[in-house]
Amino acid sequence: xxxxxxxxxxxxxxxxxxxxxxxxxxxxxxxxxxxxxxxxxxxxxxxxxxxxxxxxxxxxxxxxxxxxxxxxxxxxxxxxxxxxxxxxxxxxxxxxxxxxxxxxxxxxxxxxxxxxxxxxxxxxxxxxxxxxxxxxxxxxxxxxxxxxxxxxxxxxxxxxxxxxxxxxxxxxxxxxxxxxxxxxxxxxxxxxxxxxxxxxxxxxxxxxxxxxxxxxxxxxxxxxxxxxxxxxxxxxxxxxxxxxxxxxxxxxxxxxxxxxxxxxxxxxxxxxxxxxxxxx
Amino acid sequence: xxxxxxxxxxxxxxxxxxxxxxxxxxxxxxxxxxxxxxxxxxxxxxxxxxxxxxxxxxxxxxxxxxxxxxxxxxxxxxxxxxxxxxxxxxxxxxxxxxxxxxxxxxxxxxxxxxxxxxxxxxxxxxxxxxxxxxxxxxxxxxxxxxxxxxxxxxxxxxxxxxxxxxxxxxxxxxxxxxxxxxxxxxxxxxxxxxxxxxxxxxxxxxxxxxxxxxxxxxxxxxxxxxxxxxxxxxxxxxxxxxxxxxxxxxxxxxxxxxxxxxxxxxxxxxxxxxxxxxxxxxxxxxxxxxxxxxxxxxxxxxxxxxxxxxxxxxxxxxxxxxxxxxxxxxxxxxxxxx
Amino acid sequence: xxxxxxxxxxxxxxxxxxxxxxxxxxxxxxxxxxxxxxxxxxxxxxxxxxxxxxxxxxxxxxxxxxxxxxxxxxxxxxxxxxxxxxxxxxxxxxxxxxxxxxxxxxxxxxxxxxxxxxxxxxxxxxxxxxxxxxxxxxxxxxxxxxxxxxxxxxxxxxxxxxxxxxxxxxxxxxxxxxxxxxxxxxxxxxxxxxxxxxxxxxxxxxxxxxxxxxxxxxxxxxxxxxxxxxxxxxxxxxxxxxxxxxxxxxxxxxxxxxxxxxxxxxxxxxxxxxxxxxxxxxxxxxxxxxxxxxxxxxxxxxxxxxxxxxxxxxxxxxxxxxxxxxxxxxxxxxxx
Numbered sequence: 001x002x003x004x005x006x007x008x009x010x011x012x013x014x015x016x017x018x019x020x021x022x023x024x025x026x027x028x029x030x031x032x033x034x035x036x037x038x039x040x041x042x043x044x045x046x047x048x049x050x051x052x053x054x055x056x057x058x059x060x061x062x063x064x065x066x067x068x069x070x071x072x073x074x075x076x077x078x079x080x081x082x083x084x085x086x087x088x089x090x091x092x093x094x095x096x097x098x099x100x101x102x103x104x105x106x107x108x109x110x111x112x113x114x115x116x117x118x119x120x121x122x123x124x125x126x127x128x129x130x131x132x133x134x135x136x137x138x139x140x141x142x143x144x145x146x147x148x149x150x151x152x153x154x155x156x157x158x159x160x161x162x163x164x165x166x167x168x169x170x171x172x173x174x175x176x177x178x179x180x181x182x183x184x185x186x187x188x189x190x191x192x193x194x195x196x197x198x199x200x201x202x203x204x205x206x207x208x209x210x211x212x213x214x215x216x217x218x219x220x221x222x223x224x225x226x227x228x229x230x231x232x233x234x235x236x237x238x239x240x241x242x243x244x245x246x247x248x249x250x251x252x253x254x255x256x257x258x259x260x261x262x263x264x265x266x267x268x269x270x271x272x273x274x275x276x277x278x279x280x
Numbered sequence: 281x282x283x284x285x286x287x288x289x290x291x292x293x294x295x296x297x298x299x300x301x302x303x304x305x306x307x308x309x310x311x312x313x314x315x316x317x318x319x320x321x322x323x324x325x326x327x328x329x330x331x332x333x334x335x336x337x338x339x340x341x342x343x344x345x346x347x348x349x350x351x352x353x354x355x356x357x358x359x360x361x362x363x364x365x366x367x368x369x370x371x372x373x374x375x376x377x378x379x380x381x382x383x384x385x386x387x388x389x390x391x392x393x394x395x396x397x398x399x400x401x402x403x404x405x406x407x408x409x410x411x412x413x414x415x416x417x418x419x420x421x422x423x424x425x426x427x428x429x430x431x432x433x434x435x436x437x438x439x440x441x442x443x444x445x446x447x448x449x450x451x452x453x454x455x456x457x458x459x460x461x462x463x464x465x466x467x468x469x470x471x472x473x474x475x476x477x478x479x480x481x482x483x484x485x486x487x488x489x490x491x492x493x494x495x496x497x498x499x500x501x502x503x504x505x506x507x508x509x510x511x512x513x514x515x516x517x518x519x520x521x522x523x524x525x526x527x528x529x530x531x532x533x534x535x536x537x538x539x540x541x542x543x544x545x546x547x548x549x550x551x552x553x554x555x556x557x558x559x560x561x562x563x564x565x566x567x568x569x570x571x572x573x574x575x576x577x578x579x580x581x582x583x584x585x586x587x588x589x590x591x592x593x594x595x596x597x598x599x600x601x602x603x604x605x606x607x608x609x610x611x612x613x614x615x616x617x618x
Numbered sequence: 619x620x621x622x623x624x625x626x627x628x629x630x631x632x633x634x635x636x637x638x639x640x641x642x643x644x645x646x647x648x649x650x651x652x653x654x655x656x657x658x659x660x661x662x663x664x665x666x667x668x669x670x671x672x673x674x675x676x677x678x679x680x681x682x683x684x685x686x687x688x689x690x691x692x693x694x695x696x697x698x699x700x701x702x703x704x705x706x707x708x709x710x711x712x713x714x715x716x717x718x719x720x721x722x723x724x725x726x727x728x729x730x731x732x733x734x735x736x737x738x739x740x741x742x743x744x745x746x747x748x749x750x751x752x753x754x755x756x757x758x759x760x761x762x763x764x765x766x767x768x769x770x771x772x773x774x775x776x777x778x779x780x781x782x783x784x785x786x787x788x789x790x791x792x793x794x795x796x797x798x799x800x801x802x803x804x805x806x807x808x809x810x811x812x813x814x815x816x817x818x819x820x821x822x823x824x825x826x827x828x829x830x831x832x833x834x835x836x837x838x839x840x841x842x843x844x845x846x847x848x849x850x851x852x853x854x855x856x857x858x859x860x861x862x863x864x865x866x867x868x869x870x871x872x873x874x875x876x877x878x879x880x881x882x883x884x885x886x887x888x889x890x891x892x893x894x895x896x897x898x899x900x901x902x903x904x905x906x907x908x909x910x911x912x913x914x915x916x917x918x919x920x921x922x923x924x925x926x927x928x929x930x931x932x933x934x935x936x937x938x939x940x941x942x943x944x945x946x947x948x949x950x951x952x953x954x
Contacts, residue, residue, distance in 0.1 A: 013755070118636040123887070123928040125894060129913045130645060130921045148644070210761055214895055217763050218910065233764055240767070241775030251764035259759035266755075337856050369859030377857070382850035387872050387947045396869075397858045439948045455858065 007271060014267020020260025027076040035070035042225045050243045060245035071227035072253045078228055079257065082143055083208040087201050089147035094154025095197060102162025103185055113159060116152040124149045125211060132220040142221040146208055157200055161193035195272045199265055206261030213254050229254050282353060284495045285311040285463055290347035292333050301563040303329045304519045316489055316496040318510035320503065324560055326519040327499045331467050336364040352462065370401035374456030376466040380448035384440035391436025394420055394455050401459040423454040427484060446477035464496045470505065482509050503546045507531060515539050518561055518571040525597030535593035536601050538572045623937060630933040637929045642683050645918050696919035700911060705923045708908060714798030715785060716904030720889045722820055723827035728882060731832045735839025736871060742844060750836055757833025762892055766826045766899040773822060781819050783901035790815050823900040827893055831885040838881045842874030872946060883939035887932035
């Protein structure tokens with residue numbers, strides 16, 4: 001593991017990504033301690049509505065006089081919580097299915113992979129929106145809807161890796177010395193398949209934040225007064241063009257966070273799969 | 281009269297992550313008109329870099345530090361990239377690459393690739409447009425016939441992967457000759473082929489050189505090929521010319537210890553299988569003095585003192601070895617005096 | 619070639635069927651009452667019950683699916699709950715606007731992205747390359763709906779250069795509908811004023827949609843060209859004195875765009891789906907804004923139809939991509 005980390009540390013964009021991710025993670029954990037107006041998650045101050053950025057309010061204030069800077073910091077927790085939950089649930093569904101389909105042969109494996117292909121072909125955003133709406137909009141349904149549309153990516157990857165590994169020599173050798181299927185799968189195949197899964201999960205975190213923002217924007221995720229980035233952008237539209245800061249900064253927060261995960265994911269992928277190198 | 285191609289004291293370095301590699305250091309050769317010069321060396325000795333330097337296509341990290349490359353009375357090193365591309369490549373120097381499958385663009389028809397070259401480099405005959413193109417097609421078909429490519433008209437309409445290795449090599453020889461160059465440079469053109477095909481191609485090259493009055497610079501690691509094809513020979517070791525002269529005299533009485541060792545390895549001559557002890561020195565840190573000294577059977581104390589100059593052996597070959605030079609005596613005398 | 623297309627089409631049909639089944643099950647597994655949605659807020663319980671029976675919502679789910687399939691086979695996707703018109707009619711009317719927008723966005727990203735990608739590769743590890751790499755990372759990480767609003771803010775509200783929303787100014791008379799593609803219709807009718815106006819309306823949504831795709835195309839073209847430049851044949855072609863510009867833009871590029879073409883195919887599907895929010899923001903009268911309305915009103919018929927539509931477009935584009943691959947590289951064609 002050591003040399004891999006050293007290699008990663010020489011990849012400047014990947015390290016930048018890691019720094020952003022750690023930064024956002026810290027905001028998510030310590031947000032209420034860092035934010036200058038932690039009460040502004042819910043409170044409203046009608047006397048200081050729509051103030052442009054100033055020393056007191058770095059990113060200005062919104063239509064209810066709340067400090068946008070504070071709300072962006074407080075929103076990090078929600079964004080990361082959604083992303084982590086979605087990716088974890090999607091992995092919990094996708095990885096076992098991929099192992100099953102990859103190691104077993106026959107109709108079960110076929111069925112799993114056909115269903116995976118079909119779900120992959122469904123326009124993800126449309127399906128997630130539809131499910132979220134039908135299940136009555138809330139953060140929980142948004143997370144469930146996103147998980148239900150993201151698991152096939154993991155199934156595909158784990159399936160491909162398992163197929164590759166289970167036909168490789170070392171698995172034959174393990175069979176030869178009488179290792180059981182469970183032992184082979186969990187002790188030998190899973191650890192080898194885990195690195196592409198981590199890469200996909202990293203990129204998936206960024207992607208989920210992006211889609212979750214769309215859900216929030218359309219009013220199908222967080223509900224007011226939650227400091228959700230997508231929701232804030234939706235609320236800001238009424239106050240344009242005067243309150244340009246209202247729409248700009250939440251969008252930049254999304255941009256920065258997604259970029260962090262993508263840069264890190266690209267760096268990790270270069271390490272795992274040098275064939276699709278980005279820099280060479 | 282001046283030779284057609286004359287390389288003098290060529291030094292080429294390539295920057296790498298580990299430092300600056302001296303890939304070529306003092307390489308010289310002369311190629312007379314109408315003759316075939318073999319350049320022989322182990323892989324990694326700088327043969328490919330030599331070819332690239334002559335054609336002006338060094339890798340981006342590479343640079344000519346010193347030396348001259350005279351071709352038809354002009355120093356090629358003074359040409360700009362645009363001038364080389366416009367006036368020298370194909371029109372005056374034809375190139376035959378090592379692996380004919382990798383050298384042809386896989387997604388274009390053979391005909392369109394060969395005609396692309398002729399479009400820019402074929403000598404002008406007053407015709408233009410479709411008339412000129414028609415002439416080019418005619419000349420190509422004639423060349424392909426001469427090179428014994430079956431169905432030359434159809435060949436132009438096919439893709440590279442639809443030919444056998446030997447056929448592809450013939451196509452590339454035709455391409456090299458298409459614009460009537462004065463000089464052909466061939467980079468191990470037969471290594472990717474089987475022995476029978478290899479022999480046929482060599483024969484064909486020999487005939488063509490005589491027929492078309494071109495000169496051929498033939499790079500190889502195979503003394504058998506040299507014996508079969510070449511008039512003159514130039515042996516390169518670790519980026520330096522170590523011995524050069526007529527093929528017969530060098531093969532009959534090799535003067536440089538490296539040439540002798542290399543010839544002793546050749547399966548046709550070797551009495552028992554043995555290689556040269558040690559390995560080629562890294563171009564990043566070449567040994568002081570003679571570069572072959574660490575592996576040489578006849579090594580003396582003087583060999584590491586400095587780079588031996590060229591001297592003439594009894595065979596008539598130019599040799600870079602202290603055994604044939606007065607230089608060692610000079611140096612010894614001077615070191616005693618000081 | 620015809621055989622290839624037919625075989626691929628035959629392979630696509632079962633997966634479209636699967637797509638429809640999975641979407642159908644997912645949508646119907648959700649606890650909500652389609653009859654209530656159809657009847658509207660003011661309906662009495664009796665009215666809802668009647669509708670439920672009329673549409674067969676009280677039958678077992680597989681029976682419902684078979685009934686639905688039968689209708690789909692006759693291109694009948696039911697009635698939209700909010701427009702109260704046949705979904706097929708709505709889609710037919712709105713599809714051209716979406717295709718117009720998608721094609722424009724795609725053309726923008728390809729014709730700008732490919733040259734930029736080549737330039738990045740030629741200037742490998744120099745400043746244009748770094749700049750383009752930063753840009754492509756940013757382009758992928760930007761939320762399209764935010765970009766849309768920012769562009770509106772800058773170019774429509776602040777500078778007033780381009781219209782804020784819609785397909786045509788309200789003061790401009792619509793050209794007679796011939797193809798449904800507004801820009802084309804303007805040209806057919808010889809309405810230059812409307813043509814210019816339509817293009818001005820097209821600019822912002824097309825740029826918004828194109829940005830993400832542009833980043834992807836730059837990235838894949840750059841990687842492809844870098845890879846090709848390492849190939850032996852590029853050295854050979856240089857040694858043979860090919861003109862540098864022709865060498866790069868014809869002989870290298872054609873070897874480099876295989877992955878780019880795959881991405882263009884993926885993008886096309888992605889653009890139609892990604893257009894959903896962008897269309898809604900720009901009030902673009904296409905499938906996207908229709909879908910958003912349908913979703914917000916819980917209109918299942920429309921959701922199913924749109925899913926099938928996007929799935930079909932996706933499959934068709936994939937077949938097209940394979941065909942283009944075959945045309946680009948003769949070796950692939952022979953493998954079949």
